[in-house]
Amino acid sequence: MIEVQHVTKQYGPITAIQDISFSVKEGEIVAFLGPNGAGKTTTMRLLTGYMPPTEGTLRIAGYDCFESPIQVKQRIGYLPESPPLYLELTVHEYLTFVGRLKGLSSELLTQRKCRVLEQTGLVDVQHRVIGHLSRGYRQRVGIAQAILHDPPVLILDEPTVGLDPNQIIEIRDLIKSLAGTHTIILSTHILSEATALCQRVIIIHQGRIAAIDTPEQLSARLRHSQKLSLTVKQSLPDMEPQLRAIPGVQEVCAAPSSNTFIVEASLDSDIQEDLTQFVVKHGLGLLELKSQSLSLEDVFIRLTHNTPSNKTDKS
Amino acid sequence: MTPVHTLVAKELRCFFVSPIVYVVGAVFLGIFGLLSYWAVVEASNQALRMMQMTDTFAQININDLVFRKVFYNLNLVLMLVLPLLTMRLFAEERKLRTFELLLTSPIGINEIVTAKFLSVVIIYCILLTLTALVPMVLSAYVSFDWHPVFTGYLALLLQGAFMLAIGLVASALTENQIIAAFLSFGVILLLWLLGAFGSTLGDTPIGHVFSYISFIEHYDRLVRGLVHVKDLIYYLSGMALMWFAAHQVVDAHRWN
Numbered sequence: 240m241i242e243v244q245h246v247t248k249q250y251g252p253i254t255a256i257q258d259i260s261f262s263v264k265e266g267e268i269v270a271f272l273g274p275n276g277a278g279k280t281t282t283m284r285l286l287t288g289y290m291p292p293t294e295g296t297l298r299i300a301g302y303d304c305f306e307s308p309i310q311v312k313q314r315i316g317y318l319p320e321s322p323p324l325y326l327e328l329t330v331h332e333y334l335t336f337v338g339r340l341k342g343l344s345s346e347l348l349t350q351r352k353c354r355v356l357e358q359t360g361l362v363d364v365q366h367r368v369i370g371h372l373s374r375g376y377r378q379r380v381g382i383a384q385a386i387l388h389d390p391p392v393l394i395l396d397e398p399t400v401g402l403d404p405n406q407i408i409e410i411r412d413l414i415k416s417l418a419g420t421h422t423i424i425l426s427t428h429i430l431s432e433a434t435a436l437c438q439r440v441i442i443i444h445q446g447r448i449a450a451i452d453t454p455e456q457l458s459a460r461l462r463h464s465q466k467l468s469l470t471v472k473q474s475l476p477d478m479e480p481q482l483r484a485i486p487g488v489q490e491v492c493a494a495p496s497s498n499t500f501i502v503e504a505s506l507d508s509d510i511q512e513d514l515t516q517f518v519v520k521h522g523l524g525l526l527e528l529k530s531q532s533l534s535l536e537d538v539f540i541r542l543t544h545n546t547p548s549n550k551t552d553k554s
Numbered sequence: 555m556t557p558v559h560t561l562v563a564k565e566l567r568c569f570f571v572s573p574i575v576y577v578v579g580a581v582f583l584g585i586f587g588l589l590s591y592w593a594v595v596e597a598s599n600q601a602l603r604m605m606q607m608t609d610t611f612a613q614i615n616i617n618d619l620v621f622r623k624v625f626y627n628l629n630l631v632l633m634l635v636l637p638l639l640t641m642r643l644f645a646e647e648r649k650l651r652t653f654e655l656l657l658t659s660p661i662g663i664n665e666i667v668t669a670k671f672l673s674v675v676i677i678y679c680i681l682l683t684l685t686a687l688v689p690m691v692l693s694a695y696v697s698f699d700w701h702p703v704f705t706g707y708l709a710l711l712l713q714g715a716f717m718l719a720i721g722l723v724a725s726a727l728t729e730n731q732i733i734a735a736f737l738s739f740g741v742i743l744l745l746w747l748l749g750a751f752g753s754t755l756g757d758t759p760i761g762h763v764f765s766y767i768s769f770i771e772h773y774d775r776l777v778r779g780l781v782h783v784k785d786l787i788y789y790l791s792g793m794a795l796m797w798f799a800a801h802q803v804v805d806a807h808r809w810n
Binding site: 284287288289290291309310312313315317319320321323324325326327328332336337339340341342384 | 564568654660661662
């Protein structure tokens with residue numbers, strides 16, 4: 240359904256994305272994961288035909304995003320990073336405008352409007368001016384706008400940002416209910432969201448694809464090591480090298496202004512025990528030792544550690 | 555409804571819920587009324603003087619003394635007021651990121667630009683129609699030739715639409731409304747000054763070119779009741795050029 244081949248996008252001298260290739264099958268839900276500025280939004284904008292790529296081709300349903308923009312735009316629903324709302328219009332007026340813009344007939348538009356307002360939980364606020372709505376509601380209006388013409392392809396740039404936990408669950412359920420009949424690409428910061436929703440995850444870093452995997456395999460990568468936080472009453476001057484010397488320890492980093500150390504170790508080592516013994520042996524006074532779950536940031540650090548950075552290549 | 559209809563309807567809706575169109579309309583109509591009142595008072599004073607001098611009933615020319623004067627002065631008012639109507643057209647869409655919605659909808663840039671232009675022209679036409687009250691009231695008291703009034707309105711329409719087209723381009727260039735307004739004001743002022751400079755240079759090739767590029771002589775002729783094809787061509791080609799420029803600016807914006 241979606242095919243991206245060797246796509247590069249440059250903004251003047253800055254390369255936003257470089258040689259990205261992937262494809263998405265019909266009915267699949269794929270998540271883009273990546274830190275800010277990784278190129279997620281750029282990739283999505285290229286897919287929507289909002290702007291052309293510097294190199295490479297993007298195809299949606301067989302249509303080239305640049306050569307047949309109208310055909311592509313008829314088939315996609317797009318929620319940009321910040322929802323594109325006219326603050327002076329009411330929700331109802333806004334959706335009517337968007338529906339007409341997408342070329343829906345009056346009958347179909349009325350029907351779709353009712354359905355979408357229900358799906359996004361906007362029935363109660365449909366006659367309120369968008370400018371007076373809270374951020375969560377505005378985000379939902381943005382989602383409503385994207386699914387209004389029931390497009391086969393949905394491109395959602397951070398669909399759950401700004402929503403409260405209940406709303407997040409509602410929107411995730413909504414996205415899940417669209418799965419199968421719709422091909423969906425969404426971007427997110429939240430790993431659990433990707434795991435809950437998507438068949439595949441594409442991790443983008445510095446404009447390149449760092450990994451394409453199923454969420455299961457991605458979390459398997461995480462389990463290569465464990466992370467512990469150690470707090471002691473008093474520390475040794477050469478605490479860090481000493482800790483590193485413990486077998487199994489891969490990385491130590493000291494938190495500033497306190498006696499807390501973050502210790503990363505391989506999974507097979509009995510690191511908790513070794514660390515306790517170390518502290519007791521030196522009489523440092525163990526205050527706390529707890530294991531930290533690896534955050535998404537750690538995945539990025541891990542995944543991007545091995546890929547050569549294109550910035551350093553150039554300079 | 556075609557996409558252009560939809561877009562125009564939305565633009566008008568947004569215009570009429572924002573205060574700007576009311577402020578601009580009030581200022582424009584207020585000044586038009588004042589200018590007309592002032593011209594009528596002067597004309598009647600002149601008529602009285604003539605009656606005292608010749609001791610007969612003086613036949614004064616309302617077209618010359620009232621309408622021409624009002625139309626001339628109005629040009630200046632348009633220059634100050636119209637950039638305020640056009641400034642938000644693209645700048646606001648860019649700022650609110652709604653431009654992304656338009657550019658990812660199955661419509662062309664030409665339709666977007668046309669709709670934006672049409673919507674401000676419609677607003678302007680509404681304002682012009684409201685000013686027609688003055689000649690209509692006046693016609694109840696004194697007889698005058700309607701022909702130069704019509705050509706005067708044609709001049710106002712073309713002149714205003716041209717200024718709006720300039721404002722359209724200025725708004726497409728920036729996401730700051732104040733810069734957009736100031737930019738269009740600057741360009742219009744430049745075109746005005748070019749005309750003055752052209753007449754200073756007089757009968758030289760450069761003088762002719764400057765005079766042609768400026769709207770002054772084209773506007774003058776229409777207000778005097780002369781409808782020349784070359785003046786119509788000037789305005790229409792000017793608008794077409796600005797439409798094209800706005801299209802290019804919007805398109806170029808997508809590339810970088």
